Amino acid sequence: MSDTFLIAGAWISAGLTIFLFSFLYKDNPFFKVAEHLYLGAGMGWWFQVYLYGVLKPKVWIPLMNHDWMVIIPALLGLSLITQFIPKISWVSRYGFTFLMGYGSGLAIPAYLATDFINQIGGTIQPFANLAGMPAFALFNAILVAVGVICVLIYFFFSVEHKGAIKKASNVGIYFLMIYFGAAFGNTVMARFSLLYGRFDTLYTFSASKYLYATQFILVGMIVYFIAHALMNRGKKETEPAH
Amino acid sequence: MLKEKLNALLKIDRRWIFLGLAVVLFGAIMRPLGLINKKISRDTQNAYDFIDKLPAGSFVILSLDYDPATSPELNPQAMAVARHAFRNNLRVGVVTYAAGATGLIEQLFSVVPAEFKKEYGKDYAIFPYQPNAIATLTQMASDFYGIYDKDKDGKDARSLPVMRGVKNYKNVSLVVCIAGTIMVDWWVQYAGDKYGVPVIAGVTAITQPGYGPYLQKKQLKGLMGGMKGAAEYEHLIQTPGKGTSGIDALSLAHVMVAALIIISNIAIIILKYL
Amino acid sequence: MKLIKKNIPLAIVSVFGMLTLLTYFVPHKHSVNFLEAMNKWENIVSAFAFFLGLVSLFYSHYAKISRKADGWGYSIFVYIGFLAIAVPAYVSHGKNMDGSVLTFLGWAFQYIYNPLASTMFAVLAFYIVSTAYKSFRIKSPQAFVLFVAAMFLILGNVPLGQMIWDKIFGWTSYAISDIVDWILHVPAIAGKRGIMIGISIGVIVTALKIIFGIERQYLGKD
Numbered sequence: 001m002s003d004t005f006l007i008a009g010a011w012i013s014a015g016l017t018i019f020l021f022s023f024l025y026k027d028n029p030f031f032k033v034a035e036h037l038y039l040g041a042g043m044g045w046w047f048q049v050y051l052y053g054v055l056k057p058k059v060w061i062p063l064m065n066h067d068w069m070v071i072i073p074a075l076l077g078l079s080l081i082t083q084f085i086p087k088i089s090w091v092s093r094y095g096f097t098f099l100m101g102y103g104s105g106l107a108i109p110a111y112l113a114t115d116f117i118n119q120i121g122g123t124i125q126p127f128a129n130l131a132g133m134p135a136f137a138l139f140n141a142i143l144v145a146v147g148v149i150c151v152l153i154y155f156f157f158s159v160e161h162k163g164a165i166k167k168a169s170n171v172g173i174y175f176l177m178i179y180f181g182a183a184f185g186n187t188v189m190a191r192f193s194l195l196y197g198r199f200d201t202l203y204t205f206s207a208s209k210y211l212y213a214t215q216f217i218l219v220g221m222i223v224y225f226i227a228h229a230l231m232n233r234g235k236k237e238t239e240p241a242h
Numbered sequence: 243m244l245k246e247k248l249n250a251l252l253k254i255d256r257r258w259i260f261l262g263l264a265v266v267l268f269g270a271i272m273r274p275l276g277l278i279n280k281k282i283s284r285d286t287q288n289a290y291d292f293i294d295k296l297p298a299g300s301f302v303i304l305s306l307d308y309d310p311a312t313s314p315e316l317n318p319q320a321m322a323v324a325r326h327a328f329r330n331n332l333r334v335g336v337v338t339y340a341a342g343a344t345g346l347i348e349q350l351f352s353v354v355p356a357e358f359k360k361e362y363g364k365d366y367a368i369f370p371y372q373p374n375a376i377a378t379l380t381q382m383a384s385d386f387y388g389i390y391d392k393d394k395d396g397k398d399a400r401s402l403p404v405m406r407g408v409k410n411y412k413n414v415s416l417v418v419c420i421a422g423t424i425m426v427d428w429w430v431q432y433a434g435d436k437y438g439v440p441v442i443a444g445v446t447a448i449t450q451p452g453y454g455p456y457l458q459k460k461q462l463k464g465l466m467g468g469m470k471g472a473a474e475y476e477h478l479i480q481t482p483g484k485g486t487s488g489i490d491a492l493s494l495a496h497v498m499v500a501a502l503i504i505i506s507n508i509a510i511i512i513l514k515y516l
Numbered sequence: 517m518k519l520i521k522k523n524i525p526l527a528i529v530s531v532f533g534m535l536t537l538l539t540y541f542v543p544h545k546h547s548v549n550f551l552e553a554m555n556k557w558e559n560i561v562s563a564f565a566f567f568l569g570l571v572s573l574f575y576s577h578y579a580k581i582s583r584k585a586d587g588w589g590y591s592i593f594v595y596i597g598f599l600a601i602a603v604p605a606y607v608s609h610g611k612n613m614d615g616s617v618l619t620f621l622g623w624a625f626q627y628i629y630n631p632l633a634s635t636m637f638a639v640l641a642f643y644i645v646s647t648a649y650k651s652f653r654i655k656s657p658q659a660f661v662l663f664v665a666a667m668f669l670i671l672g673n674v675p676l677g678q679m680i681w682d683k684i685f686g687w688t689s690y691a692i693s694d695i696v697d698w699i700l701h702v703p704a705i706a707g708k709r710g711i712m713i714g715i716s717i718g719v720i721v722t723a724l725k726i727i728f729g730i731e732r733q734y735l736g737k738d
């Protein structure tokens with residue numbers, strides 16, 4: 001791809017990034033434009049993925065090769081679109097019920113095995129090696145078991161939380177707080193990682209190779225905000241006092 | 243006097259905080275601190291060891307299920323694992339269930355295989371995006387080609403040398419799922435637990451604490467968490483990349499957040515007793 | 517009319533739900549073939565489901581433009597954004613790379629879609645910091661426990677934090693990474709496991725209600 005396209009791409013990329021970041025200072029038309037572009041571009045991306053990744057190879061090409069069985073799922077899929085026509089929106093139930101039935105049937109054994117039985121097994125399993133366990137490992141296993149039971153008691157709302165149940169439930173809250181604290185700490189890293197990615201790109205596009213795209217666009221935004229502030233101050237001064 | 247100053251400090255316009263964060267992070271990118279993680283976490287080490295012990299020629303499924311929003315954390319992980327796999331002469335089949343990943347996958351594999359002189363079709367293959375992951379994961383248990391009959395270019399998948407001897411999960415030595423979504427859970431539920439396929443995961447830092455139960459029960463053989471996991475894996479394969487430079491840049495930002503939380507709470511306590 | 521509008525759809529849920537559930541336990545060839553066919557159908561139907569959202573978005577923004585509602589000019593950019601990806605996709609036949617060269621679609625992905633999507637989420641980093649400063653208040657023992665766990669993870673995840681810990685608490689001979697590992701592998705597991713078990717029970721019960729036709733909200737109004 002030619003240098004012109006790369007430089008143009010750098011300017012567009014840096015511009016869109018800085019427009020979106022400009023919301024941090026104040027809402028402005030550049031941000032709104034970028035926001036709406038994102039909406040459209042996101043849908044455009046998904047559209048082309050579904051078109052070229054699924055509909056063309058799995059519906060169009062089989063139909064051209066006279067594989068008529070794909071008509072059934074294609075009709076079920078098209079039935080979903082009748083949702084927008086109130087008179088025949090009931091037709092979309094055929095597509096939805098197929099999706100719901102299939103999804104529900106797959107979900108039951110999967111969740112039962114992985115997130116229910118295996119998790120209970122994982123809590124009990126360390127105690128199978130009780131004899132050969134170091135003291136710290138035994139302490140950890142007991143802590144996990146006590147924690148799981150207390151958290152489940154906290155979420156059990158069919159019984160009133162009083163007395164021993166309330167005490168166990170309070171212990172469960174502490175375990176949940178540790179989990180949420182760990183999740184928050186990691187969330188900070190996750191979000192900063194995303195920000196690093198964008199700043200790294202802006203830094204790359206600040207090079208002379210890209211004609212200092214980041215600098216020019218940033219200065220342009222600052223000039224816009226200053227001009228906007230001056231114009232608004234001028235407007236406020238010319239308004240008659242009430 | 244002190245009371246007014248502390249109140250002003252607590253009520254500071256948040257845009258100053260935004261500016262402070264931007265300066266700290268951008269400054270660290272322009273002038274790296276050059277720090278590296280002192281210790282490799284157990285889960286990342288387990289992930290590395292498992293892949294390292296696979297015999298050459300083993301077939302590995304690389305499920306790259308992230309989009310541009312999570313790519314700064316997950317793309318370095320994917321690059322590090324791909325480099326490790328190619329260095330150890332493993333055969334790689336790339337799949338994705340995230341629509342936003344297709345572009346990222348093509349860009350990654352336009353760079354990494356060339357470093358190890360790996361050829362498309364012979365050493366690795368990329369399969370097209372599939373919208374319904376659960377359907378596809380259950381399908382691959384009986385016949386991989388029931389869903390993936392063609393690769394991303396429309397070539398017959400069975401004819402690719404890299405796919406020789408691969409029919410279903412029985413012929414897959416490992417699945418590495420790098421995802422910013424629930425994809426890892428589905429791989430464990432619909433492939434790992436049901437068919438005994440080993441699964442290693444690379445996840446965002448947000449979801450990392452939630453995978454402890456899977457690790458403890460060995461439903462996951464290893465886990466890389468966020469940019470730190472990427473940096474650790476890059477250190478293990480001795481090829482620093484965006485993970486290493488990223489975690490270095492994040493150092494000051496993290497310390498800034500910790501300091502802000504502590505300062506605000508100390509200010510509140512002082513105000514309470516003034 | 518009730519038969520084709522309500523009873524047959526409910527029968528479809530039950531039949532497909534039960535059959536799909538049974539395929540997990542029945543290793544027979546017919547069961548495997550049925551699941552394969554259903555998997556293919558699911559892929560195709562899911563692709564059409566996306567178009568629901570697309571039509572809805574276009575319709576709502578078209579309505580805004582035709583009514584000249586507040587901010588209608590911005591709605592035009594939704595269509596511009598869509599075409600900025602759809603046209604390159606058509607020209608490049610859905611391919612991002614041509615060998616090692618970026619195609620028109622690859623260019624649009626790298627310089628239009630990627631920056632927009634990444635930046636939208638990156639902005640959250642700023643709000644996390646300002647919210648942590650203004651709202652993270654230790655007002656109870658539970659909040660203190662949350663704070664301590666969060667501090668360990670925030671500092672333990674970065675080299676500078678590890679260095680600070682070693683300077684202040686190095687005499688304990690425990691690195692902060694060891695404590696972070698312990699938090700993630702012991703108490704956090706207990707918390708997460710309880711949530712997982714609770715969620716799995718909820719999912720299983722809801723799925724059974726859907727299959728038996730007790731849960732019918734997804735059908736919409738009669």
